[in-house]
Amino acid sequence: MAALIKAASVQDLRRSLVAIGGDHLMILLAGTLSYLLWHDVAWWAAALAAPVTLTIAGRAMRGLECLVHEASHYNLTRRRRLNDAIANVLCAWPVLSEVQQYRTSHMIHHRSFGHADDPDRVRNLRLMLEDFDRSSLAALTVGAVRRIVPYVPGWWWAIGLDGGTVAKFVAWHVMALWLPLAVLLGPAQAAVFWVLAWGVPVFFALPVIRFIAEAAEHDYLPDDADATIFTRTWSNIGAIHRIVFHPHNDGYHAVHHLYPSVPHHKLHRVHRLLAERDQAFATDALIRTKVTSSA
Template sequence: MGKQSVLGELRAFRATIPQEKLRVWENPTGWPCLLKIARDWALILAAYQLFARFPSSPTFIAALLLMSWGQRGLSTLAHDSIHGNLYKNKWINDLVTNVFLAPALMSTAKLQRASHSAHHNYLGTEDDPDHGEHNPTSLRHYRTGTYCHKSMFSLFLYDVMDPVLFLHSALGDLKAAPVLLIGWWAAVGLLTSFLEPSYPLLSLGNIRINTFVVLFHFVRCTISYGFYVLREIIDHSGLPSNGVLEFTRSSPWGSWFQKFLQPHDDNYHLLHHLLPKVPMSKLHVADSWLMKNNEEYAKANHFDTYLEDHKSLFLQQLHSCANE
């Protein structure tokens, strides 16, 4: 499956949908995206303040989970932004991305868009940077050609313990954009220093260390990293790379776990690959219509539950010790 076959499949799928539907669905989010960005940053700052003002083991655990939830939200909105789904005006879209979203994930709008476009255009091929066999930036099992993990949980353990993937995720695009990212985080450190408690939570001798910056990156490189790996596995792993419909899953919608793991309706990954210009906020409406009106789409990889029965997403059998 090369770029031309992917684009051909997308054109054929679009042709089955009325143009008036596509015009409504593909209209960018606009100003409401700022409310979502504010909510996610509010979660992150609330998590930080909870631990900073009331430091204890329970508040530390609560802070980790709340901050990870906010980070997952920022990641989803950044994902939407690199498809131009926040604002019609590209300059405004990328400004919002570079001020509020991408640098928090150690990237920029331009760099994130280049990498993610390759994932969409070369889905499932060697040139796919996320799921390409033997691609140096892919998940570990794709990179090494190891397909003996039959469950998502064993595959998750194999991939998440990969030092190469961890380092790539932790450093992000720091090497490619050091001035922007270091400058952005220096500004964040300065602004959040006014929120620090009077007593030092972290220090190096007489030097106070910014608790927010340390806590944010600790969460990003632990819990959020783990959820990132799990979400990548959920989206594509263990499926035959014969086309977008066969190689992609849609996850359950509406549960508390979905709101945490895949916030802002990021669970409709199959539909996202088929119609990448539809903002996340409109995927639920589009999915509902397509499930009733597009037989090919309705028969694809959709899951209603995570764990409740044998047809649940997390209980799917994956590989059989052979190439996908």
């Protein structure tokens, strides 16, 4: 198994760049559709399309966040400065994050998994996620609405958000989006495009998608001395998870905790091989294939 993991821990920067490019393309296409409907048809046309366009854009932004997570483990490239530069400029700054600060908190989560100083455990208990009802879409919606407001500042605390990161977020969007669009469309229309393509999705759609994804990752209660990563960590690997909530194989979370050096494009294969070769994993691993059920 050690040889398999060593082989699976080889990075492929080109594949990660393709994934990043795909996420940005999805955001651009969804934003362009929203803008054209708003500008050329009517505001209500953009509003009617919003459930689709916001889901697409929010999912793509979630994809960028998942790749920030990858970069926090140096899984884009082992060249650390290049890894962090790519992650910040192409993934983190656009979604109000910074990989170095994210890494600080996330490494505590890995080192102290399930203990009192695990930041994910702290947030889970504060939000009472052990009582999160997934029995139906209505129950899930009610639970998410009740928790989303306290969840957002908790996320900002977890990723170490500060004024410097906010400034980089603003600078990135001004230079990468608003200025080029202002040349093409004029300053006011460029601002409208940004609000539709990025502003609304990043502050409203993305947090909802992220919350549903994060709420499904770990069970920290009841406190059990015999608990393991297998019995505390859910692998969310259904189609809806892979497409919307856990892009870039983020749902293979138990494998990630076991072997954090394995990059996103190898997690599915390692999960499958573990299930075939490791009886404990095959028996104890928690698998979830739907959003509105416990398994």
